[in-house]
Amino acid sequence: MNVAKINKLFGEEINAINMGLESFAENLQREGVAVTQVEWRPPAGGDKELAALLDSLEANRDLDIDAANREAAQRILSGKPTLIDIGIAGEVIPGMHKKLILHAGPPVTWDRMCGPLKGAVLGGIVYEGLAADLAEAEKLAAGGEITFEPCHHHDAVGPMAGVVTASMPVWIMENTTFGNRAYATLNEGLGKVLRYGANGTEVIEKLRWMADELAPILRKALALRGSIDMKNIIAQLLQMGDEGHNRNRAGTSLFIRELAPYLVQLDDPKEKLARVLAFMHENDHFFLNLSMPASKCTVDAARYIEGSSIITTMARNGTDFGIRISGLGDAWFTGPAGMVDGLYLPGYTAEDAAPDIGDSVITETAGIGGFAMAAAPAIVKFVGGTPADAINFTKRMYEITAIENDTYQIPNLDFRGTPTAIDVLKVVETGILPAINTGIAHKEPGVGMVGAGLVEPPVSCFTDAVKAFVKKYGR
């Protein structure tokens, strides 16, 4: 009988973890014992069947989920998102064509699309010249002329409605560690914009200016500068008060710093260069469309790992919230998109809000955004008010993630790495849902952004994914 560990305990200071009656922890504290109280909740939300499923996975010793998840997490950490170019969607995005419209979130048919997504789709059809006006566009969209597919099926991501059409310019992001790429449109700014479902003339005109002037100029500057290491910029912006999803002020500034010396070397007229710089400067979210594809190409490298329960996609289309799991291939697990609990711009209320929408939750999937909330005290109002709330918000996420980021660090947490690589088994086990920061779209197409806040994903998509995982890997 080997009791060496017991005798070792006799020689140590007790450092206790208390689960259950808090008074037991308090008593130990009174006696000077270090004790940590666990905020315990029944596993799997008290669903015994589900808890038993989770246990059955643990009991299967042939299956090394931890090893698979370590591999997935390691791939995410070793990824190196690099901005290499700007291209035209139809020319660079795999499978892209004139009558294909990409949208945010899991697959959705025209009849099930929410207001802002429909608005953006119609705007996209007009922008592509497939229809002369919105009425004609609607006929096309409803008539099956147009194919709708998720951005995520084409290595792309899009904020809010996430509509991408063939002639739009897109950022080309490459994960240079693994060679995979991701694409996203250039951010249009705030107010009446296509991603919030606005589709009036000024929206289409702005999109054309972006394609004709903004994108070509940025492309030339980028070519002069050479590719930009996005991982580095994201590491820095986290130390400057951004979290890369709801706050992109520092990221945008850093990006301007990267490009400005090259922009001024271009032969384009000063007014044009000034317009480009001013456009980026006036839009605090310009960097969002860079942090998103950076996150996308990073997490994509962790897809399709046998036995891994790491979440590699989270996305919403305003109707459904969907996730995909590394070890479960291309399957989507969806639930109804929730309403955002947030703060509203003057003149708007919760009544005006559309359900949760957009691919921007790819940032959380990669370990920034809501998961790095502690880094962004300037926007703590979204999480209930105080920087302490924001810190606890991030700390909770360590409980559902596989690893701590070795590059993305949070100054407030003594430079602890951000919680990275969400494990769906842990989500279901602890009942802690991923913390998601997001903007709020008006429910009617064409109005635009009405606020920002936090949203809870539907529990069912996580439990469904776990059930499918057990079906595939359990015994």
Added chain:
Amino acid sequence: MKQILVQKDAYYDSVFLMLINQDVKKIEGITEAVVSMGTELNVELLGEMGLVNEEVTAATPNDLIIAVEGRDDAAVTVAIEAARELLNKKSSSEEGAAYRPSSLTAAVKAIPEANLVVISLPGEFAAREVRKALMNDLHVMLFSDNVSLEQEIELKNLARDRGLLMMGPDCGTAIINGKPLCFSNVVRRGTIGIVAASGTGLQEVACSIEKLDAGVTQAIGTGGRDLKNEKVGGTMMLMGIEALKNDEMTKVITVVSKPPAATVAATVIDALKRTGKPCVVHFIGLDKRPAEGNVHYAGNLEEAAGMAVALTRNESYEPRVFTIPTGDVDALVDRETQKMAGGQVNLRGLYTGGTLADESMILLYDALGGVYSFESKDPEFVLKDPHRSQGHTIVDLGEDVFTVGRPHPMIDPSTRTDRIEKEMEDDTMAVMLLDCVLGYGSHPDPAGAMVPFLKDAKDRAAGRGGYLSIIASVTGTGGDFQNMDEQRRKLEAIGVVVMPSNYQAAMLALEIMNKVGQR
């Protein structure tokens, strides 16, 4: 000796690096250290210091440079390692202060130095968490009950295979490294190690040891089924004995258990013999035996403590019933019986501590010609209604049948005070026998909570022309937060006789009942 490392594309904040720089410079044998990003200025500086190579000149502001110069290879290697560690240091300083992990896994991650988990979750969920704790190499105190026998066997086998403590299920008390766990008294550290398959039994023995000015090294609880059930087979008892055998601080080993299965008892005795240390055994309800080599048998809980203390002091143990002079006992018996009425013939024991109730039951059962209880082995002496006493009755009010919807009576005295209210109507009651268990987990003033009801009961008996004798003992120590002396005074102030131990209280009650019988 110089060493220069360049880590490509590894961004760190400059202030953060400055602090690391400072720390690395302080390392013994280090003359120069630079931990910085490869900005033009820094590269230039490194050049001036002679800490430069091709990689450094080619470094960009996104590259991390660690350059160290020192006395010798060893010092430089230490410094580089230290720099790396500081760069990757996880925050743990304020971890756990405001934030509470919501799972055991997260707690282990946040507090890697944790070594013990106390689990008092609902029984249906407990086993799962215990398994996780054991798999994480954590010792476990499992307070929860409603854990099945199958689960107990599985978990204890797992604990044995991994060499860990799994105290419980239904383990109410333990003292590890002098620290009281769950329901536990503050007992000074000493040289006696205890392993007990009985909660209040352990408390009574530990407190009795303290009353004799001695102390405890470890008091390990095993849960009540450890020795009772052959399939559990005393797994934790045997591990506890083995650990105490190896423990240099422990000079004497004391084992206490509810009646064990015969085969398990033999195994435990064998294990004790092999320790080579003086051992004291008390199996509640089993007759006292003469000593066998190093193993001594005690006849009651207090005696187990007394024998153990004597062994630590190389003194011979003199068995005796009362620690107060015989004359005083006789006087007490006279005083307590003098005013009793003729119809007062029954004893009522109202206990909050299960083992204490058992001990009194065993001491009094034969002597009184049978005592009623909720779970008597003799069907004739099973209470018809557990809530109503008949003849001589002793009840453990901690049994589930009494606590439905209420906390354990050691926490919530109302279960017992309600019962006292009922009992006081019964004019056949001659003696009321009580325990009063102090320590962490227990009610802050158990004596004070009982006193008004006890006084009422005495007044009622007097009103009927009789006298109610109330005998109690206080299980506690001077270190317990309830203040043992004050608890005792509160009881004595209304005429309760407070004896030094439960054993003596039961024996005094017996003397009184004998006297009652002689009338």
